[in-house]
Amino acid sequence: MKVLALFALLLVGVHGGSVCENAAVEATGFTTLDATIVSKVAYVSEFTLTCSNSAKDISLYAETSSGIASVARSLDGIKYQVSWLSDGASASSGEQDIKLFDEQGYSALKKAQRSGESTASVQPIARISMYHPGTYRGPWVQSETIAVLASLAIFYYAFKQKSLITE
Amino acid sequence: MGKSTKFTKEEELLLEDFSRNISKKTSLMFYLNAFFVSAVPIWLYIRIHMMELISSSPLFVVVTGASTYLLAFAYKNSKFVLKHKVAQKVEESVTKAVLKQLGDKKKAGKSEKDERVLWKKNEVADSEATTFALFYNNAMFLMLVVVGSCLMFRSFSPFYNYFFSIMVAAGVTALLSTSGSK
Numbered sequence: 001m002k003v004l005a006l007f008a009l010l011l012v013g014v015h016g017g018s019v020c021e022n023a024a025v026e027a028t029g030f031t032t033l034d035a036t037i038v039s040k041v042a043y044v045s046e047f048t049l050t051c052s053n054s055a056k057d058i059s060l061y062a063e064t065s066s067g068i069a070s071v072a073r074s075l076d077g078i079k080y081q082v083s084w085l086s087d088g089a090s091a092s093s094g095e096q097d098i099k100l101f102d103e104q105g106y107s108a109l110k111k112a113q114r115s116g117e118s119t120a121s122v123q124p125i126a127r128i129s130m131y132h133p134g135t136y137r138g139p140w141v142q143s144e145t146i147a148v149l150a151s152l153a154i155f156y157y158a159f160k161q162k163s164l165i166t167e
Numbered sequence: 168m169g170k171s172t173k174f175t176k177e178e179e180l181l182l183e184d185f186s187r188n189i190s191k192k193t194s195l196m197f198y199l200n201a202f203f204v205s206a207v208p209i210w211l212y213i214r215i216h217m218m219e220l221i222s223s224s225p226l227f228v229v230v231t232g233a234s235t236y237l238l239a240f241a242y243k244n245s246k247f248v249l250k251h252k253v254a255q256k257v258e259e260s261v262t263k264a265v266l267k268q269l270g271d272k273k274k275a276g277k278s279e280k281d282e283r284v285l286w287k288k289n290e291v292a293d294s295e296a297t298t299f300a301l302f303y304n305n306a307m308f309l310m311l312v313v314v315g316s317c318l319m320f321r322s323f324s325p326f327y328n329y330f331f332s333i334m335v336a337a338g339v340t341a342l343l344s345t346s347g348s349k
Contacts, residue, residue: 158302
C-alpha cells in the first residue's frame with residue numbers, strides 16, 4: 001500500500017498531474033489564404049505549452065470561433081495542435097482568439113453551457129491570438145469581362161472615326 | 168485608222184484613283200497583317216482554353232489560312248471605300264499645300280498644277296485609307312473573336328470554340344467590308 005502511494009506521488013511529481021500552473025504559450029498559426037476553389041477556410045495553430053510546475057502531456061481543449069475543439073498533442077507531450085474549419089463566406093479577417101482549457105476548465109465550460117450561463121466566467125489556462133489576413137476569393141470583375149468591354153470600347157472608337165470619314 | 172490607246176498621265180492617275188487594284192507592296196502588307204492578326208488568337212486558346220499547340224496545329228493552320236484570306240479581302244474592300252471619302256476630305260488642304268509649294272514656280276502651267284494636286288491627293292488618300300482600313304478591320308475582327316470565345320461559344324469545347332469564333336469573326340468582317348459607303 002505504501003509502495004502504491006509512493007508510486008502515485010512519484011507520478012504526480014514527474015508529470016505534474018493534469019493541472020498546468022502559470023501556462024506560457026508559444027504559437028504558430030496557418031490559415032487558408034486562397035479560397036478560389038474551396039468553400040471552407042482552415043485554421044491551424046501549433047503551439048508549445050510551458051507550465052511553471054513542469055506539467056506535460058496535458059489534455060487540452062480550445063474554444064474557437066467555430067466552437068470547442070479538442071487539441072492534439074505530440075508523442076513527447078511538448079507540442080500541441082488545434083485545427084478547425086470555418087465557412088468561406090462568413091470567415092472574417094483579423095485576430096482569432098483561441099482560449100485553451102484543461103480538463104477542469106472544459107468541465108466547467110460544459111456545465112456553464114448546459115445551464116445556460118455565460119462562458120466568459122470560465123477562465124482559460126492560456127490564450128492564443130492568431131492573425132488571419134483574409135482569404136482571396138477571386139477578382140471583383142472577371143478578366144474576360146474586362147477583355148470584352150475593352151474590345152467593344154476600341155471597336156466603338158473605330159466605328160465613330162469611320163462614321164466621321166464616311167459622312 | 169486605229170485610235171491611240173495610250174493614256175495621259177492625268178488619265179492614268181484617275182484610273183488608279185478609281186481602281187480597286189492595289190500595288191504588290193500594299194498587297195503583301197495586307198496579307199502579312201492579316202496573317203499576324205489571325206494568328207494572335209492562337210495564343211489566347213493555348214493559354215486560356217488550354218489547347219495543345221502540336222495536336223491542334225492542323226486546325227490552327229487551316230483556320231488561320233482561311234482567316235488571313237478573308238481579312239485581306241476585307242482590308243482591300245475597306246481601303247477602296249475609304250480612299251474616296253478621305254480624298255474628298257483632304258482635297259482642299261492638299262490643293263492649298265501643293266499650290267503653295269508650286270507658287271514660286273511661275274512657269275508651271277495649270278495642267279501641271281492639276282496633275283500635281285491629283286497625284287498628291289491620291290497619295291495621301293491611299294496612305295490614310297490603308298492605315299484606317301487596317302485599324303478598323305482589326306478592331307472589328309478582334310472584338311468579334313473576344314465576344315465569340317467569351318460569350319457566344321463559351322459552352323462549346325475549345326476545338327469548336329476556336330473554329331466558330333475565328334471563322335465567324337473573319338466572315339462577318341469580310342461581309343461588312345463589302346457594304347458600300349452611305
